[in-house]
Amino acid sequence: MRFRARRTAPPPSRRRRRIAPTVRRTARWAVAVALAAGGCGGVVLSRLPIGQAILNGATDRVLAASAALGLVVEDIEVEGRETTDGATILAALAAERGTPILAVSPSRAKQKLESLPWMRSAAIERRLPGTLLVRLVERHPLAVWQHAGRQELIDREGAVIPVKDLTRFARLPTVVGDDAASHAAPLIEMLAHEPELAARVTAAVRVDDRRWDLRIDNAIDVLLPETDPGEAWTRLAALERANSLLQRDIRTVDMRLPDRLVLRAAGPPPGEAAPAKKTHAPGKST
Numbered sequence: 001m002r003f004r005a006r007r008t009a010p011p012p013s014r015r016r017r018r019i020a021p022t023v024r025r026t027a028r029w030a031v032a033v034a035l036a037a038g039g040c041g042g043v044v045l046s047r048l049p050i051g052q053a054i055l056n057g058a059t060d061r062v063l064a065a066s067a068a069l070g071l072v073v074e075d076i077e078v079e080g081r082e083t084t085d086g087a088t089i090l091a092a093l094a095a096e097r098g099t100p101i102l103a104v105s106p107s108r109a110k111q112k113l114e115s116l117p118w119m120r121s122a123a124i125e126r127r128l129p130g131t132l133l134v135r136l137v138e139r140h141p142l143a144v145w146q147h148a149g150r151q152e153l154i155d156r157e158g159a160v161i162p163v164k165d166l167t168r169f170a171r172l173p174t175v176v177g178d179d180a181a182s183h184a185a186p187l188i189e190m191l192a193h194e195p196e197l198a199a200r201v202t203a204a205v206r207v208d209d210r211r212w213d214l215r216i217d218n219a220i221d222v223l224l225p226e227t228d229p230g231e232a233w234t235r236l237a238a239l240e241r242a243n244s245l246l247q248r249d250i251r252t253v254d255m256r257l258p259d260r261l262v263l264r265a266a267g268p269p270p271g272e273a274a275p276a277k278k279t280h281a282p283g284k285s286t
Contacts, residue, residue, distance in 0.1 A: 063100040073099045074130035083118050083138050093124070093132060101126055109134075117162045141169055143184045146176045146203075158182040177206030187212055190230045194237035200246075211256075216246055219266075223254045 073095045081089070090096065092112035095104050106124035113122035118139050125133040139155045144166060153161040153169055158181035163169070173191070175184045183206060191198035203215040211226040224232050232255040239245040239261075245253070254262035 066102050067100040071101050071129050076132045078134045080136040144174045145181045147178050154181045156185045174203045179209045180206035197237045221252045225256045
C-alpha cells in the first residue's frame with residue numbers, strides 16, 4: 001500500500017538564484033544533523049526554567065529550515081496492512097502533505113500503532129528527503145473463544161485480541177471451553193479441508209482437553225474421536241455428500257469409535273408429549 005502526498009513547488013523567483021543540487025543535499029543533511037545534535041543538548045536545556053521555551057523555538061526554526069530545503073513528507077509506504085485503515089496510520093504518524101519529515105517521531109508513531117488491539121508490531125522509518133516507510137505485523141483473528149461466561153476474540157496462537165465489539169467477527173467459528181483457545185488453530189485447519197461442511201459448524205466444544213464436539217447447523221452434535229479426528233471429519237463429509245446424513249432427524253452423531261457410527265434420533269420438541277400407547281378393552285385379545 002502506498003499513500004502519496006505530492007506537492008507542487010512554486011516556480012523560482014526571478015530575483016533569486018537557484019541553489020545547486022549538491023548544495024541543497026548538503027544543507028539537508030546539515031539540518032538533520034543539527035536537529036539530532038540539538039536533541040542531545042535539549043535534554044540539559046529543558047531542565048532550566050526558560051529552557052523549554054528556548055528549545056521549542058529553536059526546534060521550530062530548524063524544522064522550518066528543513067522544510068524550506070525540501071525535507072517534507074511526500075510519500076508514505078505501508079507494508080503488511082490488512083485491517084488498519086489509512087486514516088489510523090496517518091493519525092499515528094501525525095503527518096500530512098508538506099509536514100516536515102524531521103517532525104515525525106518514529107517512536108511515538110510506533111507506540112500509537114502498537115496500542116491498536118489487532119497490531120502485533122510496527123516499525124517506522126524516515127527515508128530522506130520525503131518518504132516514510134511503515135512496516136506492520138497485524139494479528140489475524142481466528143475464532144471467538146467462549147469461556148467463563150464471556151466471549152473473546154483470539155488469534156492463531158490462542159492469544160486474546162482485546163476487541164470489545166465482536167459484531168464484525170460474527171462469521172468466525174466459536175470455540176468453547178477453558179482450554180479451547182490453545183487448540184483452536186489445528187481444529188480450524190482440519191475443518192477447512194471440507195469447506196462446505198465447515199460452513200455449517202456453529203460451535204466447537206473442547207471436551208476434557210482431549211477431543212472436540214462439533215455443533216452442526218446449531219442442531220446436531222458430532223462427537224469426534226480423540227485419535228485421528230481428521231479422518232472422522234473426512235468420513236462425515238463423505239457420508240453427508242452421499243447420503244445427506246445430517247439432513248435426517250437425528251440429534252447426535254457419535255464417531256468416537258473407529259469401527260462404528262452411532263446415531264441418536266432427535267427427541268420430540270420441548271413441551272410435546274410422546275404419543276401414548278394404544279389400550280385395548282378388557283377381555284379382548286390382540
